Structures are given as structure tokens and as C-alpha cells.
Amino acid sequence: MAVVxxxxxxxxxxxxxxxxTRYRSITIQIVVLILVMAGVAWxxxxxxxxxAVLGRGIDFSFLGNRSGYDINQTLVEYTNDSTHARAxxxxxxxxxxxxxxxxVAATVVGVLAGVMRLSKNWVIARLMTVYxxxxxxxxxxxxxxxxxxxxxxxxxxxNAFRGENPAASMVLFDTVAFTNRYTAIPWLIFxxxxxxxxxxxxxxxxxxxxxxxxxxxxxxxxxAILRRAKRIQEATGExxxxxxxxxxxxxxxxxxxxxxxxxxxxxxxxxxxxFTGGLQVSNxxxxxxxxxxxxxxxxxxxxxxxxxxxxxxxxSEAAFALGLRPGRTMSLVILPQALRVIIPxxxxxxxxxxxxxxxxxxxxxxxLRGTLGGITLNQTGRGLEAMxxxxxxxxxxxxxxxxxxxIYNNSxxxxxx
Amino acid sequence: MKATSDPFVRREMLAPAAPPxxxxxxxxxxxxxxxxSPLNVILTVLGIGAVVYLVSxxxxxxxxxxxxxxxxxxCRQIIEARYGEGVTGACWALIRERWPQYLFGFYPSExxxxxxxxxxxxLVAIAPVLFDAxxxxxxxxxxxxxxxxxxxxxxxxxxxxxxxxxxxxxGYVAAKVVQPLAGTILASIAAxxxxxxxxxxxAGPVAAALESLIPIALQEVRSRExxxxxxxxxxxxxxIAFSLPLxxxxxxxxxxxxxxxxxxxxxxxxxxxxxxxxxxxxxxSLLLNYFLPPGTDFDIILRVIIMVVLFAxxxxxxxxxxxxxxxxxxxxxxxxxxxxxxxxxxxxxxxxQALKISIPGIVSTFIGLFKDTTxxxxxxxxxxxxxxxxxxxxxxxxKGVYWEPYIFVGAIFFIICFSxxxxxxxxxxxxxxxxx
Numbered sequence: 098m099a100v101v102x103x104x105x106x107x108x109x110x111x112x113x114x115x116x117x118t119r120y121r122s123i124t125i126q127i128v129v130l131i132l133v134m135a136g137v138a139w140x141x142x143x144x145x146x147x148x149a150v151l152g153r154g155i156d157f158s159f160l161g162n163r164s165g166y167d168i169n170q171t172l173v174e175y176t177n178d179s180t181h182a183r184a185x186x187x188x189x190x191x192x193x194x195x196x197x198x199x200x201v202a203a204t205v206v207g208v209l210a211g212v213m214r215l216s217k218n219w220v221i222a223r224l225m226t227v228y229x230x231x232x233x234x235x236x237x238x239x240x241x242x243x244x245x246x247x248x249x250x251x252x253x254x255x256n257a258f259r260g261e262n263p264a265a266s267m268v269l270f271d272t273v274a275f276t277n278r279y280t281a282i283p284w285l286i287f288x289x290x291x292x293x294x295x296x297x298x299x300x301x302x303x304x305x306x307x308x309x310x311x312x313x314x315x316x317x318x319x320x321a322i323l324r325r326a327k328r329i330q331e332a333t334g335e336x337x338x339x340x341x342x343x344x345x346x347x348x349x350x351x352x353x354x355x356x357x358x359x360x361x362x363x364x365x366x367x368x369x370x371x372f373t374g375g376l377q378v379s380n381x382x383x384x385x386x387x388x389x390x391x392x393x394x395x396x397x398x399x400x401x402x403x404x405x406x407x408x409x410x411x412x413s414e415a416a417f418a419l420g421l422r423p424g425r426t427m428s429l430v431i432l433p434q435a436l437r438v439i440i441p442x443x444x445x446x447x448x449x450x451x452x453x454x455x456x457x458x459x460x461x462x463x464x465l466r467g468t469l470g471g472i473t474l475n476q477t478g479r480g481l482e483a484m485x486x487x488x489x490x491x492x493x494x495x496x497x498x499x500x501x502x503x504i505y506n507n508s509x510x511x512x513x514x
Numbered sequence: 515m516k517a518t519s520d521p522f523v524r525r526e527m528l529a530p531a532a533p534p535x536x537x538x539x540x541x542x543x544x545x546x547x548x549x550x551s552p553l554n555v556i557l558t559v560l561g562i563g564a565v566v567y568l569v570s571x572x573x574x575x576x577x578x579x580x581x582x583x584x585x586x587x588x589c590r591q592i593i594e595a596r597y598g599e600g601v602t603g604a605c606w607a608l609i610r611e612r613w614p615q616y617l618f619g620f621y622p623s624e625x626x627x628x629x630x631x632x633x634x635x636x637l638v639a640i641a642p643v644l645f646d647a648x649x650x651x652x653x654x655x656x657x658x659x660x661x662x663x664x665x666x667x668x669x670x671x672x673x674x675x676x677x678x679x680x681x682x683x684x685g686y687v688a689a690k691v692v693q694p695l696a697g698t699i700l701a702s703i704a705a706x707x708x709x710x711x712x713x714x715x716x717a718g719p720v721a722a723a724l725e726s727l728i729p730i731a732l733q734e735v736r737s738r739e740x741x742x743x744x745x746x747x748x749x750x751x752x753x754i755a756f757s758l759p760l761x762x763x764x765x766x767x768x769x770x771x772x773x774x775x776x777x778x779x780x781x782x783x784x785x786x787x788x789x790x791x792x793x794x795x796x797x798x799s800l801l802l803n804y805f806l807p808p809g810t811d812f813d814i815i816l817r818v819i820i821m822v823v824l825f826a827x828x829x830x831x832x833x834x835x836x837x838x839x840x841x842x843x844x845x846x847x848x849x850x851x852x853x854x855x856x857x858x859x860x861x862x863x864x865x866x867q868a869l870k871i872s873i874p875g876i877v878s879t880f881i882g883l884f885k886d887t888t889x890x891x892x893x894x895x896x897x898x899x900x901x902x903x904x905x906x907x908x909x910x911x912x913k914g915v916y917w918e919p920y921i922f923v924g925a926i927f928f929i930i931c932f933s934x935x936x937x938x939x940x941x942x943x944x945x946x947x948x949x950x
Contacts, residue, residue: 126774219547220561234931236885452790495788
């Protein structure tokens with residue numbers, strides 16, 4: 098085709114806005130922009146008029162007022178004299194807690210179920226198929242309600258554990274008690290607790306900070322040791338003996354911190370009609386966590402199965418031909434390739450789990466929606482502001498999760514041209 | 515003298531010996547599939563143990579169930595009389611007695627034929643969409659069905675849905691009239707603009723005028739009376755029908771080179787995907803009035819449907835975008851080389867392939883949407899799972915019933931969602947064109 102270098106002489110005509118592909122996209126974009134802006138202007142105009150009718154504006158000062166309601170589970174200090182902002186923070190932490198616990202447990206259960214569904218064992222493979230199909234095809238709300246009903250209806254009351262021949266008994270060597278009100282589990286007690294560090298509105302539990310620092314530091318030290326060992330191996334061909342160094346690096350700091358804090362395990366014991374000691378986890382949290390875990394794990398199992406199936410047989414055969422043992426084949430050949438397929442849908446499952454945790458409302462777990470979007474909203478009547486804030490917080494959580502997971506995804510991605 | 519005897523020569527094959535008992539039949543199968551290694555033996559025993567434990571605890575309870583009783587206490591009496599003191603069993607009589615409520619909520623009972631007819635017609639309408647062996651003419655019915663179904667469910671004047679449908683006719687006529695006068699592009703603008711103007715300004719008065727001339731109307735049913743599975747079906751299937759086209763449009767917007775269109779699509783999709791559906795439903799029920807002209811109040815089910823459609827559309831957009839991205843670049847270039855314009859290229863080359871790749875994702879989004887219809891209970895609608903069950907449990911007869919309603923509703927959801935996923939596998943297989 099001959100290339101036309103000179104511009105048509107006719108100049109610009111109005112029709113070219115539609116018929117000339119050079120200008121058409123600009124026309125379409127301007128039309129779309131005008132339509133969208135008109136729509137937004139219409140909504141905002143309505144909003145302002147409605148607010149004027151009601152005689153109020155958009156005002157977030159209610160967050161500084163006294164909340165006046167109690168929350169059954171709080172990770173940070175909170176009383177009904179605290180502010181609504183504080184209640185929001187408590188709700189946010191509760192949301193993050195159940196989301197975090199759910200993501201961890203769902204990953205473990207999901208990977209196990211996905212691998213087991215591929216197992217050559219007929220019984221196990223069929224069982225896992227049934228599990229996955231049943232949990233995927235029934236609404237999450239039903240699982241939350243049913244598991245909560247199991248906890249509140251089918252489990253014994255705390256006083257059933259009393260007496261010579263109690264009607265109920267604790268499980269796991271008398272350390273965990275499932276009752277119809279709470280689940281009592283052993284917990285760590287710090288004799289030399291460092292207390293709370295207050296930095297303006299931010300409260301930090303120093304014990305927790307120390308433990309997290311020890312774990313993270315241990316992981317980094319471990320990686321440095323392994324990198325050094327690899328460097329020496331590549332330079333000299335001999336790998337230094339390192340088996341004890343990672344163990345020391347991983348567990349040394351955390352044991353030191355525990356010793357420093359004077360840690361001992363406190364198991365729940367029955368006193369009178371109730372359990373004391375340990376940690377009493379409310380059944381709403383346990384039920385919500387279990388339901389979210391089992392439901393999301395069914396989806397993760399499918400993702401894992403698809404990921405492993407996506408690695409062609411030739412890869413494992415090639416690895417065996419090279420003389421790699423099955424374990425090394427899995428960790429060096431299959432898994433890195435499968436992870437590339439698994440990670441992106443896994444991210445969206447984590448996001449789904451976090452968003453689904455807003456169903457906490459069904460079992461009375463006070464998450465972000467229960468505090469800010471529930472009682473605070475109803476008490477202050479600031480529906481618009483509360484919902485805007487609620488959506489914003491969820492949006493930020495989602496963006497943070499997908500952002501971090503995308504960074505990880507990029508690091509394991511196939512590096513192409 | 516002759517030799518004493520001929521050397522032995524075998525003239526026919528021996529019958530093959532039977533394989534050892536461990537290498538044949540059920541034993542071989544069990545050795546290979548159940549007991550191939552110590553770990554597998556343990557797993558098999560654990561698995562069978564778990565199944566036996568669950569079945570032995572649940573099955574007797576279910577089988578002892580009573581189907582004819584008026585209340586929970588009556589159920590318990592019957593079971594104790596039949597099986598002895600202290601024995602428990604399921605009380606399926608609840609479902610038998612409250613069946614209409616689970617299906618129809620508080621829909622007026624003398625009008626039950628309407629949702630039933632709407633449901634049957636819905637099956638007729640979606641059949642040609644699902645199975646292409648059926649005559650293609652039935653698709654026309656599928657196009658008319660939304661208006662018909664709306665009229666059957668909510669009642670009111672027949673002219674309202676008819677005039678809504680007429681908008682499409684208006685668009686067609688406008689396009690036909692403008693085409694010879696001003697060309698294709700203005701004709702397609704007219705085809706969009708005319709129906710919008712019709713719906714905004716003309717449809718209402720015309721419907722009212724026709725209603726006064728020829729009154730054909732069904733008794734009106736208010737949205738608050740809806741409940742149970744008709745609510746789930748209404749929201750679920752309307753959501754499915756409308757979210758797919760919207761999702762495809764959003765995906766095209768996100769793949770577009772046009773900066774503004776692209777950024778608007780991305781913003782919309784990421785916003786919707788970033789917030790839980792519950793918050794959107796709450797917005798629909800609590801806040802939508804803030805954003806509409808003062809004094810307007812429109813139907814709660816409609817608001818919920820709009821939110822569900824927007825929510826599912828964002829997810830479908832991402833699924834379809836994956837399908838679009840998976841297409842080789844050559845397909846787009848081939849379409850360009852053939853001289854197809856954007857819409858023809860999309861319709862004839864890109865979309866058929868991209869949608870085929872996205873089928874599993876689209877169907878699982880639909881399944882998610884259908885399951886999410888249970889969340890409408892949080893904005894005060896009576897979904898079958900919690901709304902109706904709570905209503906049933908509030909009556910003195912059925913106070914204290916826990917498992918039966920959940921099992922029943924769960925089973926129905928399972929049947930519907932499971933058949934959807936099986937249909938998607940069937941469709942994938944049917945459309946598979948690669949040769950493996």
C-alpha cells in the first residue's frame with residue numbers, strides 16, 4: 098500500500114469528528130466524559146438538595162463523640178466511653194483478625210484438599226470432590242449460620258464439664274474446651290509484660306512488637322545464611338555445613354524473647370460454673386472463622402488442583418530423568434511453575450474472604466460493619482458518612498492486599514523478554 | 515523299522531492361565547487405588563472412618579424424620595412414641611407445612627399461579643439460550659420474556675411492560691428512518707437516543723392513556739410481599755441476564771485504547787470489586803434516596819437488582835478481560851486486515867473466542883451471584899435462607915427448629931448451583947475446537 102504522506106488539502110470539516118478515525122475516538126471520549134460528568138453532577142445536585150431539605154451537611158465530627166455501646170471482643174482497649182473512631186478501629190481490627198486467620202487456615206486446608214483431590218487414593222479423591230462441590234455450591238451465609246448453630250445448640254454449656262462424671266469433657270489432653278458460649282484455649286501469659294506504648298492515637302503492644310520483630314529478624318537471618326551457603330557452594334563447589342544455623346536463626350530470637358518476657362502457657366481450668374485462665378474465644382468468631390475457612394478452602398482447592406494440572410507431565414518426567422528425587426522435583430520443578438498459575442486467583446480468593454467477613458453481622462461478631470456500619474450508623478444517623486468511610490476502608494484493605502500479593506506475583510512470574 | 519514314536523509337537527495354543535488373584539478384579543483395583551502404600555492405607559482407613567462416622571450420626575436422624583405433624587413438639591412426640599424415649603429425629607413436617615412460604619414468601623396465596631407460570635415460562639425462555647438444538651424462533655420469546663415475567667410477578671397494567679418493550683421498536687424505527695437521511699453513525703446514535711427519550715418522557719403517559727382505553731391489568735403485588743425462592747430467582751436471574759452484557763461492555767472499556775473510557779472502566783471495576791456486596795446493598799437500601807430527586811421512592815427489589823447487576827458485572831468484566839487477553843494478538847490483527855470495523859471484529863472474531871475461554875469464569879460468577887441473593891436478608895427482604903427461616907421460627911409451633919430448614923434450603927441451592935456448573939462443563943466440551 099502506498100503511504101500517503103501529504104495531508105488532505107480540504108482542511109477540517111465537522112463531519113470528520115465522526116467519520117475520520119483520527120478524530121472519532123476523541124469525539125467518543127468527549128461524549129462519554131460529558132455524559133458521565135452530567136450523571137455525577139445530577140447525583141451530587143440531588144444529594145445537596147436532599148441534604149438541604151434535611152437541614153444537614155456532610156460532617157465527620159461524630160467520630161469524636163462518645164460511642165456509648167459495648168463491644169464483646171476487643172483487641173485494643175475500649176470501653177463504652179471511647180469515641181466512635183475508637184469503635185471503628187476495634188471493628189477494623191476484628192475484621193483484619195478474622196480475615197488473617199481465615200486466609201492462613203483456608204490456604205492450609207485448601208492446598209491439602211487440592212492435593213488430596215489429585216491423589217491416586219480413590220476414597221480420598223472422592224471425599225475431597227464431595228467436600229469441594231458441597232461447599233462451593235451452597236451459600237456462605239448458610240455455612241456461617243449452620244456452624245454457629247452447631248456451636249450454640251449442639252455443644253454443652255460450661256457447667257456440663259463439672260462433677261465426677263461430667264456430661265462433657267475437654268479435648269486435646271484437657272487443654273481445649275468447646276462450650277456453647279465460648280471456646281476456651283490455652284494462651285501465653287507474659288510475667289514480665291512490657292505493657293502498651295502510646296504514641297498519640299496509636300497504641301502498640303510492646304510484647305507483640307518484640308515477638309514480630311524476633312520472627313521477622315529470624316526469617317531474614319535464615320535467608321542470609323542460606324544465601325551465603327549458596328554463594329560459597331557456587332564459588333568453591335562445597336556447601337558449608339549449615340543445618341544448625343537456620344534452626345538457631347529461626348528459633349533462637351523467638352525463644353530469647355519468650356524467656357525475656359517470662360512466658361508460660363496458661364491452660365483453661367474449670368472453676369465453679371465457668372472456665373478461667375487461658376483465652377476464651379467467642380463462638381461468633383470461631384464459627385465465622387471456620388465457615389470462612391471451609392468455604393474459601395473449597396475454592397482454593399480447585400485453584401491448586403488446576404495449577405498442578407497445568408504443569409505438563411513432561412516437566413516431572415524430565416526432572417526424574419535428571420535424577421531429582423520426588424521431593425526435590427516437587428519443590429524445584431512442579432511447584433514454581435504451578436505457583437504462577439495459582440497465585441493470581443489465590444489473591445482474589447483472599448480478597449473475597451476479607452470481603453465476605455462482613456457477613457459477621459449474621460452471628461453478631463462485631464467487625465467493621467458491625468461497629469461503624471452498624472451501631473455507630475444507627476446511633477448517630479450519619480448513614481452517608483458512615484457508609485462512605487466503610488467503603489473507603491474496605492477499598493483500602495482490598496487495594497493493600499492485592500498490591501502486596503501482586504508484588505509477590507511479579508517476583509515468581511515467568512521472566513519473559 | 516520305524517522309529518518308536520514321533521517327537522512331540524504342540525499344535526494348538528495353551529489357554530492362558532488366570533492371573534494371580536492379587537492382579538485381577540476387585541483385589542487389583544483395591545491394591546492400586548486404596549492400599550498402594552502405607553500412607554494410602556492410613557488415608558483410606560481414615561477416610562472410610564470419617565464417612566462411616568458422619569453417616570452413622572446423621573442418616574438415622576434424617577431417616578427417623580416425621581413428615582406429618584403440626585408443630586415441633588408434635589414431631590418430637592411422634593418420634594418418641596415410635597422409637598422410644600429420648601430418641602431424636604428430623605422434623606421434615608416443617609418443610610411440608612411451610613413449603614408455600616419457602617417458595618413464595620408472603621405473596622398472596624390466591625395468586626400463586628402467577629409466579630408458577632412465570633417460572634415455567636422462564637424455563638421455556640432460557641431453554642433456547644442454553645441448548646441450540648431447539649428452534650431458533652424461540653429466542654424471540656426469550657427477548658419478550660423479561661417484560662412478561664415482570665408483569666406476571668408484580669401485576670399492574672399490562673401496558674407498562676408493553677410500552678417498555680416498545681422502546682426497542684422505537685429505536686429500530688428511528689434507526690430505519692435516520693439511516694437513509696444521515697448515514698449509519700447518526701442512525702445508531704438515533705437508535706440509542708430515541709428509546710431513552712421514549713422511556714423517559716413518552717412511555718408513562720402512553721401507557722396510562724392505553725390503560726384508560728383498554729384496561730388489562732393484574733392485581734398488583736408489592737415488593738415487600740415477595741420472599742423465599744421467588745425472590746432468589748427474581749434477583750438471581752435478572753442479575754444474570756443483565757450483568758453479562760454490562761460486564762462485556764466494561765471489559766471492552768477496560769481493554770480500550772481510549773484514555774477516558776479506559777480509566778472510567780478501571781475505576782468502576784476496581785471500586786465495585788473492592789467493597790463487599792453487603793455495603794452496596796446497604797447503600798441501595800439506605801442511601802440511594804440521597805442521590806435521587808427529593809421525594810422519589812423506587813422499588814427495593816429493583817434497587818437490590820441494580821446493585822447485584824453492577825456487582826456481578828464488575829466480576830464478569832474481569833473474567834472477560836482475561837479471555838480477551840488470552841487471545842493471540844494475531845486474531846485482532848487478522849480482523850483489522852480483513853477490514854472489519856471495531857464492532858464487526860468484536861462480534862465475529864474476538865468475542866466468540868474470548869467468551870468461549872471465559873465460560874468457566876462467567877458461570878462461576880453467576881453461581882456466586884445466585885448464592886449472594888441470600889444476602890438481601892440484611893436489607894430487610896425475606897430471602898429463603900435466613901429471612902423466611904427466621905419468620906418460620908418466630909411462630910410458636912416451630913420455635914427451636916434449627917437444622918431442617920438449613921438442610922432443605924441448602925439442598926435446593928446445591929441442586930441449582932451444581933447444575934449450573936455441570937452445564938458450564940457441558941458447554942465447554944461442546945465448544946471445544948482444539949484437537950487433543
